[in-house]
Amino acid sequence: xxxxxxxxxxxxxxxxxxxxxxxxxxxxxxxxxxxxxxxxxxxxxxxxxxxxxxxxxxxxxxxxxxxxxxxxxxxxxxxxxxxxxxxxxxxxxxxxxxxxxxxxxxxxxxxxxxxxxxxxxxxxxxxxxxxxxxxxxxxxxxxxxxxxxxxxxxxxxxxxxxxxxxxxxxxxxxxxxxxxxxxxxxxxxxxxxxxxxxxxxxxxxxxxxxxxxxxxxxxxxxxxxxxxxxxxxxxxxxxxxxxxxxxxxxxxxxxxxxxxxxxxxxxxxxxxxxxxxxxxxxxxxxxxxxxxxxxxxxxxxxxxxxxxxxxxxxxxxxxxxxxxxxx
Amino acid sequence: xxxxxxxxxxxxxxxxxxxxxxxxxxxxxxxxxxxxxxxxxxxxxxxxxxxxxxxxxxxxxxxxxxxxxxxxxxxxxxxxxxxxxxxxxxxxxxxxxxxxxxxxxxxxxxxxxxxxxxxxxxxxxxxxxxxxxxxxxxxxxxxxxxxxxxxxxxxxxxxxxxxxxxxxxxxxxxxxxxxxxxxxxxxxxxxxxxxxxxxxxxxxxxxxxxxxxxxxxxxxxxxxxxxxxxxxxxxxxxxxxxxxxxxxxxxx
Amino acid sequence: xxxxxxxxxxxxxxxxxxxxxxxxxxxxxxxxxxxxxxxxxxxxxxxxxxxxxxxxxxxxxxxxxxxxxxxxxxxxxxxxxxxxxxxxxxxxxxxxxxxxxxxxxxxxxxxxxxxxxxxxxxxxxxxxxxxxxxxxxxxxxxxxxxxxxxxxxxxxxxxxxxxxxxxxxxxxxxxxxxxxxxxxxxxxxxxxxxxxxxxxxxxxxxxxxxxxxxxxxxxxxxxxxxxxxxxxxxxxxxxxxxxxxxxxxxxxxxxxxxxxxxxxxxxxxxxxxxxxxxxxxxxxxxxxxx
Numbered sequence: 001x002x003x004x005x006x007x008x009x010x011x012x013x014x015x016x017x018x019x020x021x022x023x024x025x026x027x028x029x030x031x032x033x034x035x036x037x038x039x040x041x042x043x044x045x046x047x048x049x050x051x052x053x054x055x056x057x058x059x060x061x062x063x064x065x066x067x068x069x070x071x072x073x074x075x076x077x078x079x080x081x082x083x084x085x086x087x088x089x090x091x092x093x094x095x096x097x098x099x100x101x102x103x104x105x106x107x108x109x110x111x112x113x114x115x116x117x118x119x120x121x122x123x124x125x126x127x128x129x130x131x132x133x134x135x136x137x138x139x140x141x142x143x144x145x146x147x148x149x150x151x152x153x154x155x156x157x158x159x160x161x162x163x164x165x166x167x168x169x170x171x172x173x174x175x176x177x178x179x180x181x182x183x184x185x186x187x188x189x190x191x192x193x194x195x196x197x198x199x200x201x202x203x204x205x206x207x208x209x210x211x212x213x214x215x216x217x218x219x220x221x222x223x224x225x226x227x228x229x230x231x232x233x234x235x236x237x238x239x240x241x242x243x244x245x246x247x248x249x250x251x252x253x254x255x256x257x258x259x260x261x262x263x264x265x266x267x268x269x270x271x272x273x274x275x276x277x278x279x280x281x282x283x284x285x286x287x288x289x290x291x292x293x294x295x296x297x298x299x300x301x302x303x304x305x306x307x308x309x310x311x312x313x314x315x316x317x318x319x320x321x322x323x324x325x326x327x
Numbered sequence: 328x329x330x331x332x333x334x335x336x337x338x339x340x341x342x343x344x345x346x347x348x349x350x351x352x353x354x355x356x357x358x359x360x361x362x363x364x365x366x367x368x369x370x371x372x373x374x375x376x377x378x379x380x381x382x383x384x385x386x387x388x389x390x391x392x393x394x395x396x397x398x399x400x401x402x403x404x405x406x407x408x409x410x411x412x413x414x415x416x417x418x419x420x421x422x423x424x425x426x427x428x429x430x431x432x433x434x435x436x437x438x439x440x441x442x443x444x445x446x447x448x449x450x451x452x453x454x455x456x457x458x459x460x461x462x463x464x465x466x467x468x469x470x471x472x473x474x475x476x477x478x479x480x481x482x483x484x485x486x487x488x489x490x491x492x493x494x495x496x497x498x499x500x501x502x503x504x505x506x507x508x509x510x511x512x513x514x515x516x517x518x519x520x521x522x523x524x525x526x527x528x529x530x531x532x533x534x535x536x537x538x539x540x541x542x543x544x545x546x547x548x549x550x551x552x553x554x555x556x557x558x559x560x561x562x563x564x565x566x567x568x569x570x571x572x573x574x575x576x577x578x579x
Numbered sequence: 580x581x582x583x584x585x586x587x588x589x590x591x592x593x594x595x596x597x598x599x600x601x602x603x604x605x606x607x608x609x610x611x612x613x614x615x616x617x618x619x620x621x622x623x624x625x626x627x628x629x630x631x632x633x634x635x636x637x638x639x640x641x642x643x644x645x646x647x648x649x650x651x652x653x654x655x656x657x658x659x660x661x662x663x664x665x666x667x668x669x670x671x672x673x674x675x676x677x678x679x680x681x682x683x684x685x686x687x688x689x690x691x692x693x694x695x696x697x698x699x700x701x702x703x704x705x706x707x708x709x710x711x712x713x714x715x716x717x718x719x720x721x722x723x724x725x726x727x728x729x730x731x732x733x734x735x736x737x738x739x740x741x742x743x744x745x746x747x748x749x750x751x752x753x754x755x756x757x758x759x760x761x762x763x764x765x766x767x768x769x770x771x772x773x774x775x776x777x778x779x780x781x782x783x784x785x786x787x788x789x790x791x792x793x794x795x796x797x798x799x800x801x802x803x804x805x806x807x808x809x810x811x812x813x814x815x816x817x818x819x820x821x822x823x824x825x826x827x828x829x830x831x832x833x834x835x836x837x838x839x840x841x842x843x844x845x846x847x848x849x850x851x852x853x854x855x856x857x858x859x860x861x862x863x864x865x866x867x868x869x
Contacts, residue, residue, distance in 0.1 A: 054672050058616075058682065104858050111614045111816060114678055115808045116857045119850050122805065126847035174447040177436075181444040183672070184433035187395055191427075192490065193419035193448035233801070237686055244679060248672070249435075276697075280690025286683025290665060290676050476669075 018156055027148045032266060034152045034221070038214050039262045041159040042235075043242035043254035044166055045210035050240070051249030052170045053203045054183035055106065056114045059121030060239055063208040065231035066094045067215030069128065072140040072225055080143075087216045094212035095205050102204040107197055121231055128227040139226025142219060151221040158213050167251055169206075179203055183249075237282050238265075244289045247298025256297050261285075344407065345370050346498050346529045347392070352401030352411075354391055354553075361387040362398065363553030369498065374520065374530040376544030376561075384553040385533045386428055389500050393425045394418040406497060420449065424496035426504050428533075430483040432490075434476035438467055441475050441486055445493035454493075461489045464519055481508040488516055492523065499523070501532045505539055517543055585717045586838045587831060592719070592727040593792070594830020599730045600785040600803070601810040602737060602822045603778040609754025609817040610767075610774045611659070612674070613666050616681040618807045619800030620688030621651060621779050625786020626795030627696065629703035640705035640791050644729065647783035655779025658684075659772035685804065692797035702794035703787055726788040733781060734823070741819070750774060754817060802846065809853045 017024075021033055046060050070090035074081045081089075097120070105116040128134040170176035182189040182196040189196050219225050238261065246257025268278050289296065345368040354362040361384045369375045377385050390396040392403055394415035403411040410418050433441050442461055446454035462468045465485045470478060475486060484504055491499045501520075505513045520530060520543060534540050540547060541561050548558040557564065604618050628650065629643035666677040710721035741747035753760040753770055761767055789795065789803070809829055814821030829849065836848040 050675075054675055056675050056678050100858070109816075110674060111678065112812070112857065114614065115812060116854065119805070119808065119854045119857070122801075123847065123850040123854055126844075126850060130843055130847060174443075174451055177440060177444040177447040180436055180440070181433045181447070184435050185431045187415070188427065188431035188433065188490075189444070190415035191393060191395070191419055191425055191431075192445045192494065193416050194444075195416045195448075237682075240679065240682065248675075274694070276690055276693035278690070280687055280694050283683050283685070283687025283690050286679060287687060290680045290683060291661070294668075294676060 015160075022149045022152055030148050030152050032262075034148070034155045035266075036259045036262045037152075037155040037159045038218060039238065039242060040255045040258035041155070041162045042211060042214050043239050043246065043258035044159075044162050045207050045214070046236075046239040047243045047249065047254045048166060048170065048207040048210070049200075049203050050243060051247075051253070052176065052179045052183065053200055054249075055110050055200065055204070056240075057117045057204075057207070058114045058236060058240075059117035059119070060207075060211055061231050061233065061235035062117070062121035062124050063094045063098065063211040064215035064218070064235055065121075065124055065128075065227075066090060066097060067212030068219035068225050068230040069134060069140070069215075070094075070212070071216040071219045072142050073133070075142050075220070076140060083216075083220055087213060090212045090216045091209045094208050098205045098208035099201065102201045103197075106200040106204060118233075121233065121236065125227045125231045128231060135226070137226065139224060139229070142223045142225075144223045145220060151217065154217045154221075155214075158217060162210055163251070163255070165206075165210075171251055175199070175202075180249075234279065234282075237279070237286075241282050241285050241289070243296075244286060245293075245296055247296030250296070250298040253296050253298035260297075343371065346373075346406055347531065348402070348404040349388075349392065350402040350404075352388070352391055352403065353399045354387060354396065355399060360553045362391060362401075365391075365401070365550075365554055367548050367555050367558065369529050369531050371529055372524055372527055374524060374532065374543055374545050375558075376540045376547045377531060377533045377550060378535070378540060378547060379550035379556075383550045385550055386502060387553075388550070389425055389502055389531075389533070392418075393423060393500060416448070419494065419496075422495075422497040423500070424491040424494035424498070425500040426487045426491050426502050428502040430480075430487045432475040432478075432483055432486055435474060437472050437474060438462070438478070438486055439471045442489055442493050445490035446495075450495055457493060461492050464492070464515075464522075465489050466515055481512040484508050485512060485515065488519070492519065496528065498529045498531065501530060501534075503533050503535065506535060513539070581716045582838065585719070586834045588714070588717055588719055589723065590831035590834030591827055592723040592830070593834065594827035595727040595730040595734075596785055596788050596792070597806050597810070597830055598823050598826035599733045599737075600778075600782040601807050601826045602734060602819055603781040604807045605811060605814065605817055605819050605822045606737075606741075606750065606754065607774055607778040608811065609819070610750060610757075611662055611666060611677075611771050612757070613662055613677045613681060614811075614816070615778075615807075616678075616685040616804055617688060618782060619802065619804035620685050620692075621655075621782040622786035622789055622803040623692065623795050623797060623800040624688065625651065625783030626703060626790030627692070627701060627786075628783065629787040629790045630701040630795070633704050640703035640708075640787065641725075643703065643787045644784050647787050648780040650780075651783035652776045652780030654776075656772050656776030658779070659775030660768060662775060663768055663771040685800065689797055689800055692800075696797060698796060698798065700794045700796040701790065703790035705791050708791070720792075722791050726792055729788060730785070733784060737781070754819075805846070805849060805853070809849055812853055812856055 022030055025033070042064065046057060049055050049057055067087070067090035070093055071083065071086040073079075074086040074089055075083065101116055101120055105113045129137050134140065170179060178189070178194045178199045181192065181194060182199060186196050215230060219230065242257035242261050243254050244257070245261060246255065247253025264281070265278060268274070268281070293299070347369040349365050349367045352362050352365040353360075363384075365384070365388055377388070379385055387396065391398045392405075394410065394413050394417065397412050401411060402409060405418070405421060405423055408421065410421065410423075433444055436444065439458055439462070442458040443454055446457065462471050465488065467482065467485055467489065470482060475483070478486060488501070488504050491501070505516055517539070524530065532544065534544075544561060546558060547561050547564050549556050549564065557567075600618065600622060604615060607613070607615055625647045628647050629640045632638045632643040632646065633640055662677060662680065665680050666673050668676070705722060705725075707721040707725050712719045712721050712724055741751055749760065749765045749770060752763065753765055753767055757767060786795070806829060810822050810825040813825035813828065832852065833845050833849060836845045840848070
């Protein structure tokens with residue numbers, strides 16, 4: 001019980017700090033914090049499918065970009081719709097796309113799904129590049145809204161909601177049990193009455209629309225987008241590394257990995273200003289994590305307690321029994 | 328205990344028809360006739376043993392009945408409904424549970440989570456209590472929070488069986504669930520099977536161990552080359568030494 | 580009409596070069612059960628090797644072909660066992676981790692090349708650069724003909740190796756059924772190292788040819804990874820025979836789109852075709868894949 005209260009206390013303290021942050025730091029650091037929240041949320045959205053269901057999505061940036069482009073197109077001049085409407089429109093478009101891609105390919109081995117998602121993201125890049133209404137390679141501008149606090153709180157709300165939903169759905173409910181079951185053994189999950197095709201599709205759509213919300217906020221925040229900046233493969237690369245680094249299929253892994261990697265990204269940018277070098281570092285990080293840290297940073301903590309990723313109930317029980325004495 | 332083992336589809340009034348009827352079931356893999364016109368029945372509350380040499384089509388039959396593999400032709404009636412060609416999850420939801428010959432556990436989940444996942448689709452109310460009861464029934468309480476992949480071979484078989492129990496099924500197909508396990512674990516499983524039968528559950532059991540077949544099965548079904556060659560009481564089958572020789576390869 | 584024929588011929592010639600590394604890619608999937616995202620990286624590295632051999636030693640680009648095979652064959656031989664270990668490890672979700680590993684390798688190669696060589700485009704000059712061949716009414720750059728001939732030789736050698744030697748039989752048996760191959764005494768770990776080495780070597784050779792026909796830059800790796808995936812999806816993952824047909828088809832599609840619609844649309848066309856095939860017939864349309 002003690003560890004649970006301690007955890008809640010820490011979480012509460014973190015939330016208080018996050019809410020008060022705009023009063024504590026200047027706009028420069030607030031922008032960095034906004035970015036960190038966005039990446040923590042995006043990594044979590046990738047982890048829903050990649051970590052909990054075991055299906056690698058190599059084109060997750062597609063959904064981030066769809067959210068961004070939907071907001072950019074609808075907020076810009078002829079239509080000028082309000083931001084909340086454009087976010088919802090982005091969610092609708094994204095969900096429809098996710099169903100169209102996911103329904104046929106999620107039934108097959110994971111490799112086909114990985115290729116399909118990757119190809120989808122590249123199609124969108126090419127499409128947005130050659131089309132006129134998307135502004136071509138030059139991209140689109142949005143009506144500027146220069147209020148750093150608004151975007152900070154928008155990202156904070158989106159990130160908190162994302163983590164709350166992940167916790168409730170994947171860690172605390174029957175749905176999460178079904179998702180993890182199909183990840184570990186699909187035929188056995190079917191034999192337990194689980195409609196694996198449907199559960200996978202639901203997870204995929206949820207993961208996609210989450211990314212689209214962050215894309216919408218991002219577009220409004222930076223006020224200018226182009227195909228590479230929102231659909232680019234580097235965005236997916238980052239999410240993959242963040243989740244692998246933090247811990248696949250864990251609640252807090254993506255937050256840890258997301259914030260850590262984003263900080264590294266900013267540091268490299270500040271000192272070298274070289275994005276090519278950062279790509280190499282991303283690649284090396286994936287390779288090293290796969291080879292030497294397959295359970296990520298969160299996995300280290302889990303192992304130290306003497307257990308793998310388990311329900312909180314188990315953690316409680318261990319704490320009550322004095323902890324760490326099983327095997 | 329009672330809640331843990333109550334079958335989902337308790338027989339409708341005066342149901343005396345067999346729970347499972349298989350007629351003329353065919354499945355060919357390339358040139359191999361894994362099921363070549365299988366006919367068999369499992370009665371209500373019956374424990375039927377399925378024996379036969381390796382490659383005679385026993386496990387394929389399980390896959391065909393449970394929906395993992397689609398039959399080429401033939402009829403499978405479960406509890407009065409035609410389920411041939413239905414997808415596995417739909418068959419499972421009707422109240423048919425199965426185990427896999429090679430334990431197919433959810434490796435990265437704990438023992439308790441494995442049991443809960445088995446109940447996630449279906450009777451969720453009281454699932455935690457039933458999981459606790461099943462753990463007690465199978466003497467797995469001490470490893471309740473271990474990852475399934477960390478279990479010993481025998482414990483994995485127990486958990487595989489426990490998930491089928493959690494389904495609250497009317498018919499359970501067991502594929503060599505006691506093969507190669509310690510006698511203590513075998514005893515636990517046999518007691519659980521007997522207890523479940525008392526509550527109205529039917530069983531179809533693939534088994535190689537003749538001792539076990541003799542002790543638990545009401546009736547034996549002998550398969551060879553993708554079809555049922557004979558069925559009857561254990562004693563009658565054993566007495567027919569010709570059957571034993573040609574189909575089981577062990578003269579008595 | 581001449582343009583139509585010329586485009587067809589160009590497409591088939593390029594398709595032949597694509598076939599060399601996509602066949603090897605399929606073979607690697609069959610044996611290792613890993614989709615190698617890094618395939619485009621090996622192509623580009625081969626192209627750069629060709630460029631530097633010309634620039635630094637004044638050699639002809641063709642000399643780089645055997646060098647690429649030996650060099651990247653050795654690199655692949657070293658990477659193969661690592662991939663095999665990850666794919667067959669007892670940690671959670673090995674298939675996914677292996678996929679992530681090749682993805683990381685691809686990203687590392689791309690980032691490394693960008694850091695080292697920037698975004699500049701390089702090409703491999705050979706004795707045939709700039710020469711053309713007249714076939715009836717059709718003009719074909721000689722380098723494409725030579726590259727296609729090289730490709731046929733490489734692919735032919737590979738097929739002879741696969742179908743006429745004992746070791747080729749072991750590779751095919753493993754691709755067909757790993758479990759049975761292991762039972763029959765095939766050392767799959769060592770075989771994986773050899774197959775990945777063979778594949779990396781062949782892919783780098785194709786890269787030299789691609790560098791001579793077009794040009795290479797670190798970002799063009801993406802395009803070749805796409806080619807390999809396109810062929811894999813059309814042929815069905817692991818299908819070696821279908822890969823040849825699919826590669827030729829790819830070359831022709833690309834040539835026609837580039838000629839009649841515009842080269843900026845060629846990637847969009849390929850991606851869209853790939854994507855539609857995945858949606859309509861996800862296991863491949865030429866043969867049912869794994």
